[in-house]
Structures are given as structure tokens and as C-alpha cells.
Amino acid sequence: MIQVAGNIGRKTIHFANHILDLFAFTYRILKLIFKRQEYGRAIVRRVILEQIYFTCVQALSIIVPVALLVGSMLIIEFTKISVQYDLGKITVILLVRELGPIITAFLVILRSATAVTIEIGYMNVLHEIEAFEMAGIDPMRIICLPRLVGITSAVFCLFIVFDLVSIVGGYCLVWFTTHIPMGDFLGQIGKAITAADIAVGIVKAICFGIIITVTSLKHGFQIRKNITQIPPGTSRAAIESVIFCLISNVIISAIFYM
Amino acid sequence: MYLIELSNYSIAALGSGNGLNNFYFALSDGDACAVNTDTIDDAHVFLKTLATIVRPESGTFRYKGKVIDFSDYRNLLFFKRKIGYIGQDSAMISNRTIRENLLLKRSFFQNSLSLTLDQNVVRFCKIFKIYEKLDLRPGDLRPVELRMAVAIRELTKSFDVLLLERPEDYFGHNRFDLFNEILKDTLAHGNAVVFFSHDQDFIESFSNRKILISGGTLVKVPA
Numbered sequence: 080m081i082q083v084a085g086n087i088g089r090k091t092i093h094f095a096n097h098i099l100d101l102f103a104f105t106y107r108i109l110k111l112i113f114k115r116q117e118y119g120r121a122i123v124r125r126v127i128l129e130q131i132y133f134t135c136v137q138a139l140s141i142i143v144p145v146a147l148l149v150g151s152m153l154i155i156e157f158t159k160i161s162v163q164y165d166l167g168k169i170t171v172i173l174l175v176r177e178l179g180p181i182i183t184a185f186l187v188i189l190r191s192a193t194a195v196t197i198e199i200g201y202m203n204v205l206h207e208i209e210a211f212e213m214a215g216i217d218p219m220r221i222i223c224l225p226r227l228v229g230i231t232s233a234v235f236c237l238f239i240v241f242d243l244v245s246i247v248g249g250y251c252l253v254w255f256t257t258h259i260p261m262g263d264f265l266g267q268i269g270k271a272i273t274a275a276d277i278a279v280g281i282v283k284a285i286c287f288g289i290i291i292t293v294t295s296l297k298h299g300f301q302i303r304k305n306i307t308q309i310p311p312g313t314s315r316a317a318i319e320s321v322i323f324c325l326i327s328n329v330i331i332s333a334i335f336y337m
Numbered sequence: 338m339y340l341i342e343l344s345n346y347s348i349a350a351l352g353s354g355n356g357l358n359n360f361y362f363a364l365s366d367g368d369a370c371a372v373n374t375d376t377i378d379d380a381h382v383f384l385k386t387l388a389t390i391v392r393p394e395s396g397t398f399r400y401k402g403k404v405i406d407f408s409d410y411r412n413l414l415f416f417k418r419k420i421g422y423i424g425q426d427s428a429m430i431s432n433r434t435i436r437e438n439l440l441l442k443r444s445f446f447q448n449s450l451s452l453t454l455d456q457n458v459v460r461f462c463k464i465f466k467i468y469e470k471l472d473l474r475p476g477d478l479r480p481v482e483l484r485m486a487v488a489i490r491e492l493t494k495s496f497d498v499l500l501l502e503r504p505e506d507y508f509g510h511n512r513f514d515l516f517n518e519i520l521k522d523t524l525a526h527g528n529a530v531v532f533f534s535h536d537q538d539f540i541e542s543f544s545n546r547k548i549l550i551s552g553g554t555l556v557k558v559p560a
Contacts, residue, residue, distance in 0.1 A: 216442070
């Protein structure tokens with residue numbers, strides 16, 4: 080019994096330490112955004128653009144079909160279970176407020192967060208971080224800052240793409256099976272969307288972007304000695320990102336809508 | 338004033354090495370110091386210590402008289418910029434081309450994204466036969482070519498001190514003589530060098546002082 084209690088205690092302390100580490104790491108990266116350093120602006124800007132291209136532009140070929148499938152599936156179901164004038168509101172509640180941000184975050188985690196953890200893990204094991212330091216360059220500034228800004232911006236852009244494609248594209252796909260005119264449907268959505276929905280979208284994009292980037296970077300930097308640590312590290316980073324995104328999604332929704 | 342001065346310094350052991358306990362080491366401009374050790378790991382960790390990559394267990398590291406504070410890695414970046422390190426674990430950034438790697442420091446500190454290399458870098462690239470491969474990524478190069486690229490990056494770094502680990506293995510038989518010529522030119526400017534080598538000719542040609550690391554202690558070898 081004492082051993083079980085001890086084990087639970089140790090794991091709780093370890094978990095609390097890990098959460099505090101993540102907050103401290105987030106604080107250090109965020110501080111770099113507001114610290115207007117003279118050096119490295121051009122190269123940092125370039126890495127940010129590369130990250131946005133990788134996380135956002137290259138992900139469009141995945142997010143657009145997923146948005147179409149999810150949008151069409153939900154709109155088909157809604158038309159069966161609801162009367163016509165509820166459709167816009169239900170679509171906004173489910174797609175714009177909840178499913179859009181979460182599905183987008185999951186896709187970014189699957190595609191980019193895992194890639195970031197693997198990349199940083201390799202860089203650490205192969206002494207590439209040391210190479211940055213030996214050039215006098217702060218790895219936090221050239222690796223972490225661009226990834227945070229890039230992934231957060233990409234998540235925000237992908238939210239917008241997902242919402243638009245799932246609603247408009249989804250409707251177009253099921254147009255032939257429903258009797259709702261396009262104008263009415265879009266009008267209902269327009270009336271249902273409030274300023275709070277837009278604010279929630281922005282807040283969730285920023286929170287998910289920060290959570291995904293910080294978690295994946297932290298796990299990447301924890302891989303130090305050998306390459307075999309990379310797969311479990313990547314797996315932990317992905318699972319933690321998913322869980323933290325779900326928790327923050329609930330908290331944000333509760334704050335804005337309850 | 339010494340270029341580098343380590344006092345009451347202790348370093349933890351690495352691999353099969355013994356580490357180093359409470360030693361004193363000083364390096365001045367123009368010194369060419371050959372390191373001899375019981376184990377390769379001790380030499381490796383000693384060179385990494387001079388490069389400020391390895392943190393001490395205790396002791397004081399002075400660089401040109403200024404005490405280095407190891408509590409935050411950012412305090413070390415300024416000093417690392419002034420140290421050339423050609424070790425067995427020196428690496429290039431794998432998601433950048435060789436050209437971008439060679440330009441990294443300039444890109445960062447001069448806020449420039451120009452892809453034009455300095456004349457000196459171009460000369461070294463031609464000498465070491467990697468000029469045609471500048472736009473490839475490190476993964477596309479053979480290990481020996483990659484090592485040449487690392488060497489070029491470090492040799493053109495405007496360093497105060499150059500640290501070399503087993504240059505005869507690093508450069509290989511074909512390019513070792515070429516490197517010796519370049520090193521002679523580079524050191525003619527009065528820069529310090531610390532190296533670990535098994536090549537007696539190299540040691541005799543370049544060293545003007547020797548140290549021995551044995552059983553966790555550092556001993557000066559009389560000339």
C-alpha cells in the first residue's frame with residue numbers, strides 16, 4: 080500500500096514538474112518574441128516562412144479532403160435530425176466552435192508536431208544544436224521561436240480553411256441530396272456566427288499552436304543520447320499534445336460559452 | 338593575460354575516460370599545445386571543455402581574463418563564436434545546404450540572406466574538392482566530404498583558438514597534407530591551437546608545448 084502511494088506520489092510530482100517545465104519553456108520562447116534582437120532577423124523570418132509552408136501550405140492537400148468529408152457527413156446527418164432553420168446554428172456550434180479547431184489541431188499534431196520532435200531529436204543526438212551554439216547562435220532563437228510563430232500562424236490559417244471548406248464545400252457535395260437552398264443555408268450560418276465564435280477561433284488557434292509547438296520541442300530537446308529515444312519521445316509528444324489540446328479546448332469553450 | 342585559463346577545474350568522466358580532477362591549464366596566444374592521454378575519451382572531453390561545450394563540476398574558466406558563467410548557456414555563446422572546434426562529433430545542420438551552413442554565422446550576425454561565399458571559403462572548398470557540392474544537403478555528401486565542410490566552416494571562423502581532435506583520422510590520408518599546409522598558414526597569424534593526435538610528425542611539426550592527461554590528472558610535459 081505504501082509502495083502504491085509512493086509510486087502515485089512520485090508520478091504526480093514528476094507530472095507536475097513536467098507541466099511547470101512546459102510553462103517555463105513557453106515563457107522563455109514567448110519572451111524572445113518581445114525581445115527585439117538586432118541579430119538574426121532575416122534568417123529567423125525565413126525559417127518562419129519555411130515552417131508556415133510546411134505546416135500550412137503542404138497540409139492543404141490533407142486538410143481540404145478531411146474538411147470536405149467531415150462537412151458533408153455532418154450536413155447530411157443534420158438535415159435528417161433537424162428542421163431546416165436549425166441547420167446553420169448546429170453547423171456553427173459543431174463545426175466552427177468545436178470540431179474544426181480540434182480536427183485541425185489533430186492533423187497538425189500528426190503531420191508537423193511529430194516531425195518537429197523527430198527533427199529536434201536528431202539535431203540533438205547528432206550534435207547539430209552544438210553546431211548552432213559554436214557559431215554563437217542561440218538555438219532557442221533560430222529553432223524554437225520560428226517554429227512557435229510558424230506553427231501558431233499555420234494552425235490559425237488552417238482553422239479558417241477547415242471551416243470554410245467544411246461548410247461551403249460540404250454543402251456543395253451534399254447539394255444533390257438536400258432540399259435546402261444555398262443562400263438560406265449560408266444566411267443561417269451568417270446569423271448564427273457571433274463575435275465570440277471568431278474570438279474563440281483566434282484564442283484556440285493561439286493556444287493550440289503554442290501547446291503543439293512547445294510540447295513537441297520540449298520532447299525533442301529531451302532526446303539526448305541515442306536515436307532509439309526518438310520514437311518513444313515522438314509518441315509521447317503526440318499523445319501529450321492531443322490531451323493538452325482537448326483539455327484547453329474544454330477550458331476555452333467553458334470560459335466563452337458557459 | 339592568458340587567452341584561456343582553467344583553475345581548480347574538474348570534469349566528469351566520459352565513456353572509458355577518467356575525467357579530470359582539480360587541474361590548472363593556461364593557454365596564451367601563439368601556443369600550440371599537443372594533448373596526450375591514456376584514453377581517447379579524456380582527450381575528447383578535454384577539448385570539449387576548452388570549447389565550453391562540457392560544463393565543469395567545479396572550477397573557474399577565464400577567457401581573456403573574464404570569468405565565464407556556466408549557469409546559462411546564453412552566456413557561453415559569445416565565447417563559443419571565438420573558438421574553432423574540429424572534433425569527431427562536429428556536425429553540419431542537416432536541413433540546410435552546405436552553402437547555407439557555411440554562411441550561417443554571416444546570415445545570422447549580418448542579417449543577410451546572400452548566398453555568395455567569401456573568397457577564402459571558396460578557396461578552401463576548391464582545395465578540399467567540395468565546391469561542386471555546395472548546394473547539396475549534408476546527407477547527400479560522403480562522410481569525408483562532410484568532415485571537409487565542417488573543417489572549412491571552422492577554419493574560416495576567425496577564431497582565437499582552434500581545437501583539433503585526431504586530424505589525421507578526420508581528414509584522412511589524402512587530405513591530411515593539404516590540411517597541414519592550410520593550418521600552417523592559419524596559425525602564422527598567431528592563433529592558439531590545442532590538438533590531440535596520434536601522428537608524431539604532426540605533433541612535432543605543430544606543437545610548441547605538450548600536456549599529458551593521465552589517471553584524472555593533467556601534467557605538463559617538459560619540452
